[in-house]
Amino acid sequence: MAHSAAVIDWLLDSDPSIRWQVMRDLLDASPARWQAERAKVETEGWGARLLSHQDADGQWAGGAFIPAGFDPREWRERGQPWTATSFSLTQLREFGLDPSSNRARRTVELIGVHSHWDEGGQPFWEGEIEECINGRTVADGAYFDIDVSSIVDRLAGERLADGGWNCERINGSQRSSFASTINVLEGLLEYEKAAQGTPRSREARRSGEAYLLERRLFRRLGTGEPADERFLQFLHPNRWRYDVLRALDYFRASALLDGAAPDPRLSEAIDHVRSKRREDGTWLLDWSLPGREWFEVDDGPGKPSRWVTLKALRVLRWWGASGP
Known part of the structure; x- marks a missing residue:
């Protein structure tokens, strides 16, 4: 890749939350080196x-x-x-806060005691009623070593007939959505990483993956048209929103866990990621979500994004190393 050394240097000249992932995913640094860098998330930069x-x-x-x-x-x-x-904890997971650290352990313990969902007053680690929220809660809980098996079992039973999920199911929706499905899939994958999963959870993850793959990650099954043009625009943090880069990053992680080859049905989305690479080797942040946040972790829409670039590079590296 042209300018790769300059791009890597640009990524490393950043926050510990990005540096450790660059070291692990792009530079093949030893676990001791990237884990030492990840430990800084607690005390430096965005994590702190x-x-x-x-x-x-x-x-x-x-x-x-x-x-x-x-x-x-x-x-x-x-x-x-x-x-x-909910969103702060997810961001700490994305930053890579060491789940074995005293601060992480104390945090999830306190949340279990004091935090209750706004919807019905349920304890935080028992989950809510909405699939998107519960998918992220499973991902966070599994990452931080909380038993979220009851939420996992509930999600497995809430799949729709087409194989995915929709957070509007409770209001009568019978068709899955891309966004709900990726939120749940990320949770199920994190659960398998932490606890190997169950036959039911693994089968649910396979059906959710099939839902996205059948649609080439962004197309309507009936017409072949893009289901939403914003699926082709990259954002970070995604929060609950979907784009094809988020989906590709998920499928990369899923394949690495399973020891599987990349699915050829990802190729169109891969080509789209390639097409959005700039001449200097970076990718732009196409848009961001409005609303109150603690602080920004990018320079704003229309400017090169370290987060988007990191995800794009590791997806393309994985595809290039083992793709069809």
Whole structure:
């Protein structure tokens, strides 16, 4: 790849949360080296900054899904807020906070005691009623060594007939959505990494993967047209939103866990990622979600994004090493 050394240097000249992943996924550094870099997430940069906003009871912004005292008008006027416990914990997982660290262990313990879902008052680690939320809760819980098996079993039973999930199922939806499905798949994959999964959870993950693969990660099954043009635009953090790069990063992780070759049905999405590489070897942040957040981790839409570039490079490296 042209300019690869310069791009790697640019990625390394960043936050520990990016550096350790570059070392592991792009440079094949020894586990001792990248784990030492990952340990800095707790005490330096974005990870330490996010931890500094944590409440004394282990939560963020005083709530599980929305901040305490939240006025719904803010959602309408400024967008969904991203500062409460659920999204903050997910971001710490994406940063790579060491789950065995004392700070991580204390955090998930306090959340288990003090945090309850806004929807029905359920304890945080028992999950909510909505599939997108529960998928991320499973991913976070499994990563941080919490028993989330009851949520996993519930999700496996909430699959729709087409093999995926839709967070509007409770309101009558009978068709899966790309976004709901990727949120659940990431949770099931993290659960398998941590606890090997169960026959039921593994079968559910396979059916969810088939849902996306049959649609080439972004096309409508009936017409072949893109289901949503924004699926082809890259954002970070994704929060609950879907794009093909997020899906490819998932399929990379899934294949590595399973020891499987990349599925040829990913090739069109791979070509799209290649097409969006800039001449200097980076990728842009195409858009970002509005709404309250603790701080930004990119320079803004329309500018080169280290997060997007990291994900794109590791997906293409994986595909190039073992793809069809």
